[in-house]
Structures are given as C-alpha cells and as structure tokens.
Amino acid sequence: MARLQAEHLYKVFGRRPNEAVRKLEGGAGRDELRADGTTAAVIDASFEVEEGQIFVVMGLSGSGKSTLLRMLNGLLEPTSGRVLVDGEDLTALSPRELRSVRSKKISMVFQHFALFPHRSVLENAAYGLEVQGVPAEERRERAQQALELAGLKGWESSWPDELSGGMQQRVGLARALATDADLLLMDESFSALDPLIRRDMQDQLIELQKRLKKTIVFITHDLNEAMRLGDRIAVMRDGQIVQIGTAEDILVTPANDYVASFIQDVDRSRVLTAGSIMEEPGSAPAAESGDEPRTDQELLDAAPATVSADTPIAELFTPCAGSGAAVAVTDADGDLIGLVARESLLAALAEQPQTANGDGPKRDSGDEGKVVARA
Ligand SMILES: Nc1ncnc2c1ncn2[C@@H]1O[C@H](COP(=O)(O)OP(=O)(O)OP(=O)(O)O)[C@@H](O)[C@H]1O
Ligand SMILES: [Mg+2]
Secondary structure: OOOEEEEEEEEEEOOOHHHHHHHHHOOOOHHHHHHOOOEEEEEEEEEEEOOOOEEEEEEOOOOOHHHHHHHHOOOOOOOEEEEEEOOEEHHHOOHHHHHHHHHHHEEEEOOOOOOOOOOOHHHHHOHHHHHHOOOHHHHHHHHHHHHHHOOOOOOOOOOHHHOOHHHHHHHHHHHHHHOOOOEEEEEOOOOOOOHHHHHHHHHHHHHHHHHHOOEEEEEEOOHHHHHHHOOEEEEEEOOEEEEEEOHHHHHHOOOOHHHHHHHHHOOHHHHOEHHHHOEOOOOOOOOOOOOOOOOHHHHHHHOOOEEEOOOEHHHHHHHHHOOOOOEEEEOOOOOEEEEEOHHHHHHHHHOOOOOOOOOOOOOOOOOHHHOOOOO
C-alpha cells in the first residue's frame, strides 16, 4: 500500500466551490471560473507516493503546489477528493483525530518558516516535540540528534541570528526530523538559498534520505532541483498535474509542449543514464575499423571504461573522448549488458525529445523562427 495517496483532489477558493468543481469535471477551464470570481487552485490531482520515495511537485508560481501540499497534511480541506495516509482517509477524520495523525506522522518544512529569535538553536529544533508534549529531557536528546543529522552539531546553544540563511534552513529541517514523523512535506524549502548552498542542501537531503528512508513530498519551481531529488516528479500547470514520471521519463517523453519547453534548460547529461542510451552489445558497430563482431570479453577489454547502467552520461565524456572504442555497461555480476559509443553520447545530448503525442516541442504553428533543428 502506498504511504500517501491523493485521489481526485480539487481545491476551489471563492463562492460556490462545489458548483465550480462540477463545472471543472464537466470540462470547464480555470479561466472560465475566474470570470465567476472563483479560483481553481488544484484541479483533479491524483497520485501515490510509496514508502521511502521522494516525490517532487514542480510548477511555476501560482500553479497550485502549496495548496496541494496543504491538503496533503490536512491544513486545508479539499473541496472534493480524498487524501489517504497509510490508507486512512484524512478528510474523514474529526479535527482531533486529524491533529493526532498530523503530529505523529507528518511534518512540514516551510519556505519561510520562522525561527524563534529568543530561543537557542536547540530549543528551536525541539519545538515540534514541545507541541507534542514530549518531556524536556527527551526533547533535548532528540533535538540534539536531529541537529547532528542536519549538520549542525556544535551550534546547539547559538542564537538564530548567529546562523547563515542556509544554516537556519537546516534548523527547520532538524525540527522536522526531530519529530520522528516519517512523512516529510517540504514546500520550496531550499528556494531562498544561494545556488551553492542550495546544492549543498540537496546533497545533504539525498544523503539523509539514504539513511532515514522517509517518505518525502518536495515542492519546487526549479526543474533541475526536481530532477536531482525526485524519484518521481509531478509537473503542475494551472492547477493540474500534466505529467507524472521519473526525471528520465519527463526528459525523454515529455507529455506535451509545455513540459517540453521546461526541459530545454535541463542539464541532460546529469539526468540521462548510461542504461538509457546504451546499445545492445550485438547491435553496436564492432569498432571504428569495421572489424568482425567481437566477443563480450573483447569488447570489455577494449572499452576505455566500465560503468553501471545508472551512471549519468556526464561521466562518460572523458573516457569516450580519449578512445574510439565504446564504454562498456555491465550489470552487478560484471556481465556486459550494453555499449555506449561516442556517437550515441553526442546524439543523446543533442536530441530534441518528442512529446508523447508525437509533436516536436518547438514546432509552434506560425512560429517558424523558433524551430530547433534536430541533430
Ligand atoms: N486562501 C486563498 N484564497 C484565495 N485564493 C488562493 C488562496 N490560496 C491560494 N490561492 C490561489 O490559488 C492559486 C494557487 O496558489 P498556490 O499558492 O497553491 O500556488 P503555488 O504553486 O504554491 O505558487 P508559488 O510558487 O508562488 O508558491 C493562486 O492563483 C492563488 O492566488
Ligand atoms: Mg507555494
């Protein structure tokens, strides 16, 4: 069973929201409703998040990400649809039951969360536990551990204003980790940080996740961040989820022109893997010299490098550049499962993805100037 499920979630702000949902179900658009003075913030969102996954919701400002997240932890009641945590329907709980589920299972890290200025870093990290009524001694211990996990060991007795923005953000993360809730909801948690610190926090989250195996919903408007962090990514536009898939799915088969236009700025070499672009050993050209087909062992011997299928292709440039032979891709047993030749590497980088409906992403009608040539 999925840890978290969203089923046909709608959130409409304004007058007569239920009527608005019926209109949306009947095919009305967001703009049509806006004319009535209502805002359809989230429209028919459904997805599942498995235990231990990082599920990223990506979309531009106003696309409905925060509204969706607030429904997931019961802060906001859906106009229609259900949220299930471990199979339990949040929307059917009494306010008291809901508070209990929320404090035990779910914790949230906000983009602009406030640290208490007159409390130490330790007390700030312990705040969630205080709300839960955990005794002081245990609070200290757990907050201490959480700060260590977040890379803030030694800062326990400092004041918030002695910390940089990135470190303050870590206190927010520590606060969420201290509660032991294993469902973490993170709303643009790193967006306010400088690019380098932000990358650092992403790395740290990936590291933490390897150890703690939380179930995380992470919101961002940055596709590169989404692709670095997300086991799966939902792309939102105007209240609707327009695609759900792995980073590679989205890069290779964008659902529509909108998604395709997004992925233009993505560093493909860090998302695409050797496994996704390799060719079967039998089908690859034997060698530049056009020799007879060779055995797996010969191909392995000739290869300038041997990598696993999940290696980002960014790591294949150096070996490919120095050799005419293809890089060998092997499985866990060391058996050859594929080859990446230099041509395939370059082609993968240059390729313009085809959208799922078969249209190229940049062939907007009447806009010939924007057509991007295929490599
Ligand atoms: N309480 C509210 N009352 C009325 N409209 C709201 C309310 N909260 C959000 N909205 C509207 O719902 C839409 C989605 O807002 P939301 O905050 O969920 O977007 P977002 O994707 O989180 O944007 P951002 O990236 O700027 O944080 C927006 O049009 C917003 O104005
Ligand atoms: Mg938001």
